[in-house]
Amino acid sequence: MVEAIAEVAALRHKVAEPRKGGARVGFVPTMGALHRGHAELLRVARSQADVLVASIFVNPLQFDRKDDLDRYPRTWEADLAICEEQGVDLVFAPTVQDLYPQEQLTFVDAPVLTQYLCGAFRPGHFRGVATVVLKLFNAVQPDFACFGEKDAQQLAVIRRMVADLNLPVEIVPVPTVREEDGLALSSRNKLLSAEDRLVAPRFAEALRAVIATVQAGEQDVARAKQAAYQLLAATPQMQVEYLELVDADTMTPVETIGDEGLLAAAVWLGGVRLIDNMRWNR
Amino acid sequence: MVEAIAEVAALRHKVAEPRKGGARVGFVPTMGALHRGHAELLRVARSQADVLVASIFVNPLQFDRKDDLDRYPRTWEADLAICEEQGVDLVFAPTVQDLYPQEQLTFVDAPVLTQYLCGAFRPGHFRGVATVVLKLFNAVQPDFACFGEKDAQQLAVIRRMVADLNLPVEIVPVPTVREEDGLALSSRNKLLSAEDRLVAPRFAEALRAVIATVQAGEQDVARAKQAAYQLLAATPQMQVEYLELVDADTMTPVETIGDEGLLAAAVWLGGVRLIDNMRWNR
Numbered sequence: 001m002v003e004a005i006a007e008v009a010a011l012r013h014k015v016a017e018p019r020k021g022g023a024r025v026g027f028v029p030t031m032g033a034l035h036r037g038h039a040e041l042l043r044v045a046r047s048q049a050d051v052l053v054a055s056i057f058v059n060p061l062q063f064d065r066k067d068d069l070d071r072y073p074r075t076w077e078a079d080l081a082i083c084e085e086q087g088v089d090l091v092f093a094p095t096v097q098d099l100y101p102q103e104q105l106t107f108v109d110a111p112v113l114t115q116y117l118c119g120a121f122r123p124g125h126f127r128g129v130a131t132v133v134l135k136l137f138n139a140v141q142p143d144f145a146c147f148g149e150k151d152a153q154q155l156a157v158i159r160r161m162v163a164d165l166n167l168p169v170e171i172v173p174v175p176t177v178r179e180e181d182g183l184a185l186s187s188r189n190k191l192l193s194a195e196d197r198l199v200a201p202r203f204a205e206a207l208r209a210v211i212a213t214v215q216a217g218e219q220d221v222a223r224a225k226q227a228a229y230q231l232l233a234a235t236p237q238m239q240v241e242y243l244e245l246v247d248a249d250t251m252t253p254v255e256t257i258g259d260e261g262l263l264a265a266a267v268w269l270g271g272v273r274l275i276d277n278m279r280w281n282r
Numbered sequence: 283m284v285e286a287i288a289e290v291a292a293l294r295h296k297v298a299e300p301r302k303g304g305a306r307v308g309f310v311p312t313m314g315a316l317h318r319g320h321a322e323l324l325r326v327a328r329s330q331a332d333v334l335v336a337s338i339f340v341n342p343l344q345f346d347r348k349d350d351l352d353r354y355p356r357t358w359e360a361d362l363a364i365c366e367e368q369g370v371d372l373v374f375a376p377t378v379q380d381l382y383p384q385e386q387l388t389f390v391d392a393p394v395l396t397q398y399l400c401g402a403f404r405p406g407h408f409r410g411v412a413t414v415v416l417k418l419f420n421a422v423q424p425d426f427a428c429f430g431e432k433d434a435q436q437l438a439v440i441r442r443m444v445a446d447l448n449l450p451v452e453i454v455p456v457p458t459v460r461e462e463d464g465l466a467l468s469s470r471n472k473l474l475s476a477e478d479r480l481v482a483p484r485f486a487e488a489l490r491a492v493i494a495t496v497q498a499g500e501q502d503v504a505r506a507k508q509a510a511y512q513l514l515a516a517t518p519q520m521q522v523e524y525l526e527l528v529d530a531d532t533m534t535p536v537e538t539i540g541d542e543g544l545l546a547a548a549v550w551l552g553g554v555r556l557i558d559n560m561r562w563n564r
Binding site for chain 2: 106134157
């Protein structure tokens with residue numbers, strides 16, 4: 001069985017030896033509830049790493065709603081089995097006490113990158129994400145780390161953090177994995193009712209409609225968005241939280257549609273929040 | 283002559299070799315204008331390091347006033363001579379462009395630790411300090427770094443940052459160096475007029491008076507402070523910005539005077555801002 005370690009000091013000790021021998025250390029941070037999307041992150045990381053570390057930690061600091069934290073899926077045994085399958089060498093699974101032994105008084109923040117999209121609707125979320133990822137990076141000290149493109153704003157924040165803080169870590173983005181019907185894989189999908197699950201693919205469909213419009217030459221933001229809203233009019237149970245065409249580096253909305261960029265959106269479906277995004281390039 | 287390096291990549295390359303061989307890397311970050319206080323930091327660091335790196339960088343991000351940044355003393359040749367004297371192996375002297383090649387969008391913040399004292403009067407200052415120190419740490423990757431007790435709130439912020447972010451760096455505090463008349467050494471002292479320089483020692487004297495009162499058993503904060511204000515009544519050209527008895531870890535004011543703590547103060551003298559602090563322990 002793959003080895004699980006809870007303490008930062010023990011983890012460091014464990015990774016120090018192979019690193020000294022020149023091993024390339026890869027890292028995949030997760031909050032558990034692993035699905036095929038995570039398996040893909042692990043597969044990509046495995047192919048580039050001599051030593052592969054995965055972390056499983058549901059980070060309280062990044063939840064803006066306590067109910068969301070409380071019901072976040074926890075599937076420890078299944079997670080370990082997936083790590084084992086994907087050839088993970090070490091699972092870092094700290095307790096909250098291990099990672100936050102005293103009150104956290106130091107935070108990493110990227111205010112410009114987090115003023116729109118999820119950042120606008122989940123106050124403190126990305127501060128929590130950036131802070132815990134930096135803590136995990138400093139604990140694992142990886143040569144590279146894999147992040148999913150599914151969480152586009154998170155990826156942008158982490159990439160900018162690495163550049164802005166001179167972190168000696170390479171960020172490897174991994175494309176979103178989707179169900180056959182187009183729904184982006186997410187740990188939250190299993191919270192959907194059977195009925196809502198049937199409707200859920202309409203979300204990706206709406207995004208594809210916008211991208212098709214943009215690829216066809218649309219320059220006006222409002223008209224491009226219309227392609228999504230028209231399609232979603234048929235599923236009133238799916239409520240759009242945001243749907244924006246943004247600059248892929250700064251995550252700020254574009255005024256007119258340029259040659260490339262990112263379409264990002266969040267919807268609520270039966271009390272479950274789903275996010276997805278797609279790029280355009282013309 | 284001691285070697286000076288401007289680029290992060292070149293610095294990393296230079297330090298990688300001895301580190302691989304097991305060398306202990308020491309680091310002293312400075313803003314130049316080096317005086318005997320810095321020499322003491324370098325001396326302490328030298329005694330514990332195999333490889334000693336000093337940085338000289340006047341960090342725009344931590345200046346809340348442009349006039350203060352513009353007139354901050356720059357004494358490059360003399361600084362290099364002091365580094366040489368103290369046995370520094372490498373001087374890291376990036377340009378602003380080297381350290382901030384693009385707009386800095388990621389920041390490190392410790393809001394609780396910086397709400398009082400200097401933090402209350404210099405908005406953004408400690409965010410700039412913490413951010414640049416983390417950038418420098420990530421560039422140098424030292425085993426330990428020396429900081430002066432003179433900048434007490436800065437030391438508290440850096441110590442907490444290291445603990446909160448799991449940084450693999452040991453922080454070594456170095457006691458304040460003083461002139462014979464008691465004035466704490468500071469790069470800003472040379473900005474004082476000859477007349478003000480004669481009055482300046484009253485600042486440390488006032489702090490010593492408070493500490494004496496506390497050591498003698500005073501428990502009331504207002505009465506303890508009175509010892510300083512009485513003494514400073516004779517020097518109206520010296521204006522107190524703040525004078526607080528604080529918890530030495532959290533830098534928040536104490537309500538009644540306990541067994542130990544820190545007295546910290548800032549004064550303005552002829553347009554120059556001076557800070558100083560002393561501990562009590564009874």
